[in-house]
Amino acid sequence: MQMEFAGFPYLSAILLSCLAGLLLILFIPREKQLQIKWVSAIFSGITLLLAIYLFFAYDKSRGGLQFVEKLEWIPYLGIQYLNAADGFNLPNLLLTGIVFFTGVLTMWEMRERVKEFFALYFLLVIGVYGLFMTMDLFFIFVWYDVSLIPMYLLIAVWGTTRKEYAAMKLTLYLLAGSALILPAVLYLVVNSGFNTFDIVALMRPGTFTPSQQKFAFILLYLGFGILAGVWPFHTWSPVGHVAAPHAVSMVHAGVLMKIGAFGVLRVAIFLCPQGWQHWAELMALLAAVGIIYGVLAGLRQTDLKYVIGYSSVSHMGIVGLGLSTLTVDGLNGAVLQMFAHGVMTALFFSSVGYIYDRTHTKAIAELGGLSRIMPVASSYFIVAALASMGVPGLANFWAELLVLISAFRVYPVRGLLAIIALVFSALFMLRVVQQTFYGPNNEKYATLQDVTFGLGMPRMILVAILVLFGLYPSLMLDMIETASIPFINGLP
Amino acid sequence: MMHWMLISPELYYLTAAFWLLVACMTGPPKPKRDYFTALSLSAVGVIISLASVTLQGILFSQTYRIDLFAQVFKVMLASGLFLVVCICTELNGIRERYQRELYLLLFVCTLAMMMLVSSVHLLNIYISLELSSYSLYILVALRKQRDMGLEAGIKYFLIGIFASALMLFGIAMLYGATRVSHIEDLIQVLPGLVDNPAVIIGLLLTLSGFFFKLAVFPFHLWAPDVYQGASNQVTAYIATASKVAAIAILLRLIALTGDGSVYLVHVMVVLSIISMTIGNLAALVEQDLKRLLAHSTIAHAGYVLIGILSMNDAGYSGAVFYALSLLVMKFAAFLVVVQVAGDGRNLRIEQLAGLHRRSPVLALTLMISAFSLAGIPPTIGFTGKFLVFAAAMQRGYFTLVLIAMINVVISLYYYLLVIRAAYLLEPREEPADVRISPALKSLSIAMTCLMVVGGIFPHYLIELARAAVRGLM
Numbered sequence: 001m002q003m004e005f006a007g008f009p010y011l012s013a014i015l016l017s018c019l020a021g022l023l024l025i026l027f028i029p030r031e032k033q034l035q036i037k038w039v040s041a042i043f044s045g046i047t048l049l050l051a052i053y054l055f056f057a058y059d060k061s062r063g064g065l066q067f068v069e070k071l072e073w074i075p076y077l078g079i080q081y082l083n084a085a086d087g088f089n090l091p092n093l094l095l096t097g098i099v100f101f102t103g104v105l106t107m108w109e110m111r112e113r114v115k116e117f118f119a120l121y122f123l124l125v126i127g128v129y130g131l132f133m134t135m136d137l138f139f140i141f142v143w144y145d146v147s148l149i150p151m152y153l154l155i156a157v158w159g160t161t162r163k164e165y166a167a168m169k170l171t172l173y174l175l176a177g178s179a180l181i182l183p184a185v186l187y188l189v190v191n192s193g194f195n196t197f198d199i200v201a202l203m204r205p206g207t208f209t210p211s212q213q214k215f216a217f218i219l220l221y222l223g224f225g226i227l228a229g230v231w232p233f234h235t236w237s238p239v240g241h242v243a244a245p246h247a248v249s250m251v252h253a254g255v256l257m258k259i260g261a262f263g264v265l266r267v268a269i270f271l272c273p274q275g276w277q278h279w280a281e282l283m284a285l286l287a288a289v290g291i292i293y294g295v296l297a298g299l300r301q302t303d304l305k306y307v308i309g310y311s312s313v314s315h316m317g318i319v320g321l322g323l324s325t326l327t328v329d330g331l332n333g334a335v336l337q338m339f340a341h342g343v344m345t346a347l348f349f350s351s352v353g354y355i356y357d358r359t360h361t362k363a364i365a366e367l368g369g370l371s372r373i374m375p376v377a378s379s380y381f382i383v384a385a386l387a388s389m390g391v392p393g394l395a396n397f398w399a400e401l402l403v404l405i406s407a408f409r410v411y412p413v414r415g416l417l418a419i420i421a422l423v424f425s426a427l428f429m430l431r432v433v434q435q436t437f438y439g440p441n442n443e444k445y446a447t448l449q450d451v452t453f454g455l456g457m458p459r460m461i462l463v464a465i466l467v468l469f470g471l472y473p474s475l476m477l478d479m480i481e482t483a484s485i486p487f488i489n490g491l492p
Numbered sequence: 493m494m495h496w497m498l499i500s501p502e503l504y505y506l507t508a509a510f511w512l513l514v515a516c517m518t519g520p521p522k523p524k525r526d527y528f529t530a531l532s533l534s535a536v537g538v539i540i541s542l543a544s545v546t547l548q549g550i551l552f553s554q555t556y557r558i559d560l561f562a563q564v565f566k567v568m569l570a571s572g573l574f575l576v577v578c579i580c581t582e583l584n585g586i587r588e589r590y591q592r593e594l595y596l597l598l599f600v601c602t603l604a605m606m607m608l609v610s611s612v613h614l615l616n617i618y619i620s621l622e623l624s625s626y627s628l629y630i631l632v633a634l635r636k637q638r639d640m641g642l643e644a645g646i647k648y649f650l651i652g653i654f655a656s657a658l659m660l661f662g663i664a665m666l667y668g669a670t671r672v673s674h675i676e677d678l679i680q681v682l683p684g685l686v687d688n689p690a691v692i693i694g695l696l697l698t699l700s701g702f703f704f705k706l707a708v709f710p711f712h713l714w715a716p717d718v719y720q721g722a723s724n725q726v727t728a729y730i731a732t733a734s735k736v737a738a739i740a741i742l743l744r745l746i747a748l749t750g751d752g753s754v755y756l757v758h759v760m761v762v763l764s765i766i767s768m769t770i771g772n773l774a775a776l777v778e779q780d781l782k783r784l785l786a787h788s789t790i791a792h793a794g795y796v797l798i799g800i801l802s803m804n805d806a807g808y809s810g811a812v813f814y815a816l817s818l819l820v821m822k823f824a825a826f827l828v829v830v831q832v833a834g835d836g837r838n839l840r841i842e843q844l845a846g847l848h849r850r851s852p853v854l855a856l857t858l859m860i861s862a863f864s865l866a867g868i869p870p871t872i873g874f875t876g877k878f879l880v881f882a883a884a885m886q887r888g889y890f891t892l893v894l895i896a897m898i899n900v901v902i903s904l905y906y907y908l909l910v911i912r913a914a915y916l917l918e919p920r921e922e923p924a925d926v927r928i929s930p931a932l933k934s935l936s937i938a939m940t941c942l943m944v945v946g947g948i949f950p951h952y953l954i955e956l957a958r959a960a961v962r963g964l965m
Contacts, residue, residue, distance in 0.1 A: 074951050076958065077882065138878075142869040149863055152908060156916055164916065168908060175868075175904050179897035182878075186885040186893065 009069045010054055011083040011133045014093070015126060017046045022122040030115040037108060040118045044101040047129070051097035055090050055479070063087070063482035065135070065200065073138075078189075078196035082136040087483030091335055091476055092132045092255075092262055095342040098465060099254040100125045102458035103247035106350045109357060109455070110245075117158055120150035121247060128255050132262060137185045137197040140267060141178065144227075147256065148174050151248075159243040161303070161362075166236075166243030173226055173236040180223030181263075184216045188271055203270045205490070210274045217275025220268035221283065228260025229316040231290035238297075238309030242362075246353030249305070253312045254346040258338045261319045265334075269323065273491050276326070283324035284407070288414040290317030292421040299428045304355075304362040307432050308348045311388055314425060315341045315396075321418060322403035325410045326491075331484040332477055333402030339476060340395035340469065344387040347462040351380035354455065358448045364432060368439030374450040378437045380459040385433050387466050389426040395469035398477070498549040498558045501541040501566050502610075505603040508533045512596040521591045527580060530595040534574040537602075541570040554674060555613035564812070564960040565609040565740040568819055572733035573602045575823050576725060578935055584836030585723030590634045597634075598729060601627035605737035609744075612675040614663045614698070617741060621659075621701055624737065625652050628730060632722040636836060644721020651714045655704035662697025665690055675748060682748050692755050699745060705738035706793045707786075709767040716774075719786035724833060727782055728826035731789055732819045739796055739815040743808055746800050747964040760801035765895055768794030772902045781829055781839045784906060785822070788865055791903060792818060798896060799880030802887050808964060810879030812957035813950070817864070817876035820946065824861035824939040828854045831928050831936075841910060845917035851926040855914045857936045862907040864943045867900050872946035879954070 021043025028036050058066055065084040073079045085093070103121070110117065127147030134140055148171060156167035189197055192207050208216070226233040237257065241249050269276045294314025301307045315337065322334025354377050355370065356362055371378040387394040390401075400422065408415030451459075469476050496503065515529070545563045550556065576598065583591050604624035611617040629649045635641025667673050669690040670681045685691045704711035719727045749756060771791030778784040796818075799811035831854055832847065833839040848855040864873035877900070881893045928936070946953060 074954060076951075076954060142874075145869045145874070149868060152911070153915060156912065164912065168905070168912075171908060172901060172905060175901045176898075179894070179901050182881065182897055183885070183890060183893045186882055187890055190882075190885045190888075 009083075010050055010067055011085060012069055014047045014050045014129050014133070017043050017050070018122050018126045018129060022119055022126070025115060025119050025122065028115065033111070033114045036114050036118055037104070040104045040122070041101070043122075044097075044104045044125075047125075048097035048101040051093045054085055055094050058085060058087075058090055058479065060478055060482050063486060077138075078194070078198070079138045080136050080196075080198060081139065082198060083133045084135045085133065087480045088265060088335060089132045089262070090479060091339040092258055093129065095258065095339050096125065096128050096132060096255050098461070099250050099342060099346045102346060102350060102461055103250045105458035106250065106353050107245070107247045113157065117154070117245075120154050121251075124150040124154065124248070124251060128251065128259060131259050135199045137189065137199060137202070137267065139197075140263065141182055141185060144178055144181070144259065144263070145175075147259070148178075151252070151256075154248045155240065155244045158245040158248070160245075161242050161305075162239070163243040166239045170236045170240040173233070177223045177226035177260075180219045181267075184219035184223065185267070187219075188212070188216050199266065199270060208272065210278075213272035213275035214278045215275070217268050217272035217279055220272070221264055221279060224260045224263030224268065225286075225320075226260065227257065228264060228320065229257050229290070229313050230260075230286050230320055231293050231313065231317065232286075234290065234294075234313045234316075237313060238306055241309040241312065241349070242303060242305040246349050246356070249349040249353075250346040253308070253349065254342040257312065257316055258342055261316065261323070261334070261338055264323060265331075270487075277491075280324045280326055281411075283320055284411045284414050287317045287320030287324055288411075288418050290314065290320065291418045295421045295425045295428060298425070299431075302364055304352050304364055304367070304432070304436065305349070307364070307428070308345065308352065311425065311429070312341070312345055314421070315345075315388070318400055318403050318418070321407045321414070325403075325406045326488075327406045327410065328481070328484050328488045329402050330406040330410070331488065332480045333399050333406065335480045335484070336395070336473070336476055337399035337403060340387070340399045340466070343462055343465050344384050344394075344396055347380060347384040347387070347459060347466065350459050350462065351377060351384060354451055354459075355381070359445055364435050366442060367436045367445075369437070369441035370445065371437035372441060373445055373448055376456060377451040380451075380456070380463065382433055382437065383463050383466065385429045389429050390422060393470045394466045395473065395476075396466070397470060398473040495551065498544075498547050498551060499556070500544050501537065501570065502603060502606050504537055504540050505599055505606065508537065509596060509599040509603060512592065512599055516592045516596055521588065523583065523591060526592055526595065527577075530577050530580065530598075531574075533599070534570070534577045538567070538570045538574050541566045550612075554676060555616045556607075556610050557612040558610060559963045561740070561744070561960045561963050562610040564956065565736060565815075566606050568736050568816060569602055569605050569609070569733050572729070572736060572819055572823070573598060575935075576729045576732065579728065579827055579830045579932070580725050581929065581932070582834065582836070583723075583725065584834065585636055585725065586634050586836070587636050587638075594631065594634060594725070597627045597631045601631070601729070602733065605733060608737050609740040611741075612744070614666065614673040614675070618656075618659065618663060618701075621705070621741075622656060624734070625656070625705075628734065631726045631729070632718055634726070635721060635723045640721045641723070644718045647721075648714050648718045651711065652704060655701050655711055658697045659701030662694045662700065665694030666698060669694060675744070678748050687755070695745070695749070695756065696759060699742065702738050702742045702745070703763070705734060706742065706796070707767075707790050708763055708793045708797060709770060709790070712767065712771070712790045712793070715786040715790055716778075716783045719782045719789075720780055720838060723836060724782070724826065724830045724838075728823060728830065731785065731822045731826060735789065735793075735822070736815045736819055739800075739811055742800055743811055743961070743964065746803065747808060747961075749803070757801050757803070760797055761889070761892055764794045764797035764801060765892065766794075767791065767797065768896060768899045772899050772906075775903070775906045778906070779840055779842075781841055781844070781910070784841070784910070785825060785829075788903065788906075789822070791899065792865075794899070795877060795880060795896060798884050798889075798892060802880070802883040802889070804883055804886060805958070805961065806886060807880060807883035808961040809954065809957040810876070810883045812960055813879050813954060814876035816953065816957070817872040817946065820939060820942055821861045821864040821871070821873050824857050824936070824943060825865065827932070827936055827939060828858040828861070831932065832926055834927065841913045842917060844910065844913040845919040847914040847926070851928060853933055853936050854926060854928065857940050858914050859911050860940050860943050862910050864947070866904045866907040868904070870944060870947040872943050872950070875947050875950040875954075
């Protein structure tokens with residue numbers, strides 16, 4: 001693994017611009033709502049630009065860790081502030097930037113306690129960015145929990161359906177995940193014999209015995225799996241998605257669940273590859289059940305956001321299935337799916353957000369015939385639904401294809417079941433689209449305005465990204481391969 | 493002459509206590525003036541204990557030891573007293589007649605605890621412990637709502653003397669088995685005798701006096717009642733300074749046993765697990781904020797024990813750090829309690845409703861202290877937990893850490909209920925805004941910053957804690 005110290009600390013600059021935005025928001029008087037929104041948009045935009053820059057400045061021919069930033073934090077415990085970028089986290093950083101920025105734009109019409117909302121929203125995103133870029137186990141844990149604090153308030157204060165229940169459930173579930181992660185992390189660090197939390201140092205082959213790896217892996221997998229919505233620990237996720245305000249749902253389903261999957265990859269799989277090989281069967285099983293369960297549960301939902309929530313469970317199952325195949329294609333597909341699903345879900349929640357702000361309902365039966373009243377707003381949702389079905393031309397297609405092919409090779413039965421389930425998922429998405437947008441008109445909504453160009457901006461960006469990576473998947477896959485190929489080749 | 497300089501903090505607090513005693517005898521209390529007198533006295537006390545932090549020495553026929561460990565704890569105690577005096581602006585919970593006695597007893601109690609952390613002779617420890625306990629018994633009974641205060645005071649007293657009796661018995665057994673009562677000598681003999689049943693029982697019984705102070709199971713029963721019965725300021729003092737002193741002396745005694753005996757560790761593991769579990773479970777249904785904090789104290793006692801029972805450098809320094817973090821975050825929580833309950837009564841959780849509008853600063857302080865108490869990063873409470881858990885893991889106590897983490901999850905539930913009350917509940921009738929003076933507002937902001945900054949940059953505090961425990965080993 002190559003190491004170098006980059007010149008300008010781009011990764012920290014992302015965190016610092018979030019922090020600067022947060023502080024600036026705190027000092028703007030609460031009446032000046034528009035100013036707060038502009039500041040949020042500008043600073044989230046800066047982080048997005050930085051993420052885009054990093055994505056393209058990464059030297060793919062060299063691979064490995066780049067843009068390394070290192071600072072001794074607590075030397076006595078071997079804790080470092082250590083950030084780096086590689087093919088696994090760059091897609092996720094880019095995703096975070098996209099969802100963060102479009103989330104701010106989605107909340108443009110918000111009126112209630114704007115200042116506190118955006119301050120907490122920034123805090124949430126700091127945690128997410130931090131987790132994706134750090135290579136230190138201690139900081140992974142810290143960032144994980146940093147994103148937890150604002151989550152509770154964001155859902156409980158600004159949420160909608162059963163918000164307090166959902167917020168409490170979500171927070172406790174996620175903390176329960178960290179209750180497994182911290183002991184496992186400490187266990188690994190203590191047993192490594194080195195006094196360090198540095199992932200790069202700890203992932204040297206032979207650091208941990210196979211039995212230690214098996215033990216730690218399952219704890220880490222379950223701990224991060226709770227956040228990734230792995231069946232049967234997924235129940236917090238649909239409830240949380242439904243209750244959260246739109247931008248938070250976007251971050252939540254779009255990025256936060258990826259943190260879980262990313263944690264499984266970065267911590268569990270990196271540090272305990274033999275544990276991974278040992279438990280891969282179980283991972284594949286849980287993932288397959290999750291895919292099927294998500295689809296079946298989604299078929300019966302009457303609330304638009306619940307539908308998306310359960311489809312997320314199913315799509316995160318695809319990520320899990322990809323991770324369980326132990327192949328390059330599976331890893332590529334899983335990481336691409338993290339990215340594609342993040343953008344797609346953000347588009348889903350963003351478009352539902354617009355519709356809900358007008359109609360004040362998410363009940364599918366009540367909406368009927370919206371495509372005639374607001375054709376543009378409806379089309380955004382329909383694009384997301386198409387992406388969710390895995391229609392070629394959109395980024396999700398490639399991700400699902402890669403995962404399913406490699407899964408079918410490694411676990412034929414589970415792979416086949418997953419493919420069948422995805423056919424059903426097309427059925428349920430089409431049903432939702434048909435009932436919501438092509439049913440008989442609901443008189444109540446006849447006078448509603450369609451989405452304007454300005455307000456449609458965030459959805460356009462998201463659609464453009466889905467199409468871009470749908471037409472040029474190699475843009476993303478080349479990046480992921482710089483990390484996945486050396487990793488799989490280096491396996492014992 | 494140099495001799496006496498070593499104990500300048502103690503001498504100072506003794507003089508201050510005498511002064512307050514004389515003041516008590518000269519006429520009725522004048523709240524405003526008394527407050528400022530006590531405030532300046534305690535502020536000077538902090539400065540003096542800070543100035544004497546590097547002193548080293550041993551006094552009074554080797555029974556009194558001045559080292560970095562003791563001095564660091566003295567600074568914490570002095571700061572604890574100062575902070576508690578800060579929130580005594582309106583003593584509505586104390587009978588008017590006794591408001592001066594409150595300050596007197598607080599100073600005496602702090603003096604006693606300072607003596608406690610420096611004592612290295614078993615009898616010396618016992619006497620200091622009793623002096624501080626007796627001050628607290630009276631302090632608890634000073635409550636304006638006489639029934640509550642007296643009831644709590646008597647409960648506290650009864651359980652307290654029971655623990656003292658056990659402790660004396662334990663000291664006697666230790667002496668009987670080893671023929672020494674100097675801690676210096678015990679260090680020599682104990683590691684060899686540590687598997688002798690009489691020594692183990694003697695040590696455990698001796699420790700029970702401190703378990704009582706720290707509210708560790710099975711000496712925890714007093715905590716909720718005393719917290720509820722004592723006035724808010726006194727409760728704040730019990731929850732902060734008194735806990736810090738108990739942690740200090742526990743560390744000193746446990747460090748004696750060297751690598752420790754298996755029995756001792758097993759007993760402490762069990763006590764730790766039971767303490768945190770019943771503390772957290774009982775807190776789940778609590779409606780009174782002070783009782784809730786009392787149960788959370790019991791749980792915290794369990795977490796601290798994890799650091800102590802690890803019996804290594806990392807565990808001891810983790811426990812010192814934990815003591816400091818407890819001081820900060822518990823005080824921050826009580827600062828809010830005292831300010832919101834301006835009439836000096838107890839505070840029910842639902843009375844926090846709408847606090848984010850009535851006083852945004854206090855609501856923020858409450859939220860950060862609740863997260864810190866729960867141990868969520870990046871707060872000082874998390875760092876404390878992380879240090880003790882890491883130390884326990886070094887000894888291979890995986891299950892213990894796992895149980896402790898599960899407890900953290902349970903505890904988050906009731907801390908979230910408190911935050912929910914402050915941020916989400918709407919009051920039925922709009923209560924008056926919380927009046928808070930600019931000075932206390934800045935104190936509240938300072939505590940919030942301290943909790944966050946101490947969590948993000950704990951390096952220097954950790955180094956200080958490590959330096960402090962180096963002398964113990």
